[in-house]
Amino acid sequence: MSSTELRRTALDALHRSLGATMTDFAGWDMPLRYGSERDEHNAVRTRAGLFDLSHMGEITVTGPQASRFLDHALVGNIGTVKTGRARYTMICGEDGGILDDLIVYRLDDTGAGSPRYLVVANASNAQVVLDALVERSAGFDAEVRDDRDAYALLAVQGPESSGILQSLTDADLEGLKYYAGQPGTVAGVPALIARTGYTGEDGFELFVKPEHAVELWQALTKAGEGAGLVPCGLSCRDTLRLEAGMPLYGNELSASLTPFDAGFGRVVKFEKEGDFVGRAALAEAAARAERTPPRTLVGLVAEGRRVPRAGYAVVAGGEVIGEVTSGAPSPTLGRPIAMAYVDGAYAVPGTAGVAVDIRGSHEPYEVVALPFYKRQK
């Protein structure tokens, strides 16, 4: 097994010195876990965790027509995002299929009403998103720039994260709302400080130059020592987002589903100005979903201890009524959980008689509303 072709982040040597188990994730050699993934998960829920997310795909969009261009290229109403704020959105194909889910940060105005946006794509889709944006920018006075190598991305997540970060920065974190981002300095390093994450906890994502990544990681580690911050790998990131009911592209989202089929129709903004890629197909998908409700994304909680995995059939009365998209043992609930698309008749929380076919054995599962976990604010 050769790993020579995998891309390595600026923190690679540091991960190895910490004894991380590494994994191939979308062509990147990333930390899967440093020790026990359950301990890492619990640290984020109760204290704080530090993640290297440098595999995420950053794309910068600038120019006088940057807002109009993004309204055309994406399904959300990007023009209404205020400077310093972020928006969760999606990019779809002409057929309405989801190409990726994205976070778009409006960073600043570069003067004369010319804004600058940072589009953050999933590592596995970054090239697809980049290619689509470049193609869709034709005719707009806007520039699309591949900034994947311009940033390292570190995340500090968990209830202690704001205290830890505040000890390293003069930035007003109290004034920094969820889904907001502002430029600042952390531990002497210039950073885009964003209050975003994928864990269901309060937390921050720090976009910095790759050459500053090690210095920032070490400063955060030191600042977090007393608060119980631990390095965290992608394994616990997956169970954290699953408990928080957040979709993962490739599991809950795919090019064969429109946002309406996936239960995320709310991100499509038909009321925005101008045409956008996929509008006609999405309008049809919305009408179709209205007439014939598609399968619904629900939560499943195990009564037993066997763990459902993506692709397993959901069954009731001997019939297949859905499919698991993500499943894992939940450290917080102490039981296996899953997200699954199920037929509407079985989507109501508490529906009786639902089971998951776990390698031939029908294990009983309770249907619950998502998310499984919501933090106390």
Added chain:
Amino acid sequence: MSNPQQLRYSKEHEWLSAAEDGVSVIGITEHAANALGDVVFVQLPEAGDTVTAGETCGELESTKSVSDLYCPVTGEVTEVNEDVVSDPSLVNSAPFEGGWLFKVRVTDEPADLLSAAEYDAFIQG
């Protein structure tokens, strides 16, 4: 990590103790436990079951995956570790001790079981 000298090993990463009164203890190695990550569920054969060398006899579930458990020898299961059934994390915390899985009255064993030194070389391969 060190693989205990007195045990023998399979290429499927099970360990086997020297027989006492014809009964050997079986578990998975620390190397395997580390590769799996946190084990959350174990399904073991039952006492009285006949198990066959090289065939699956149970499952180990971790956060990310489910793996088949292979039996390194042929024989009859005499006892399963109920502690590890109720607390599967023992597989991670003490794979060669409290995390043992089951005991077998061995009737036959394959010729290719590895010594500790051979298993060390195999996993470093």
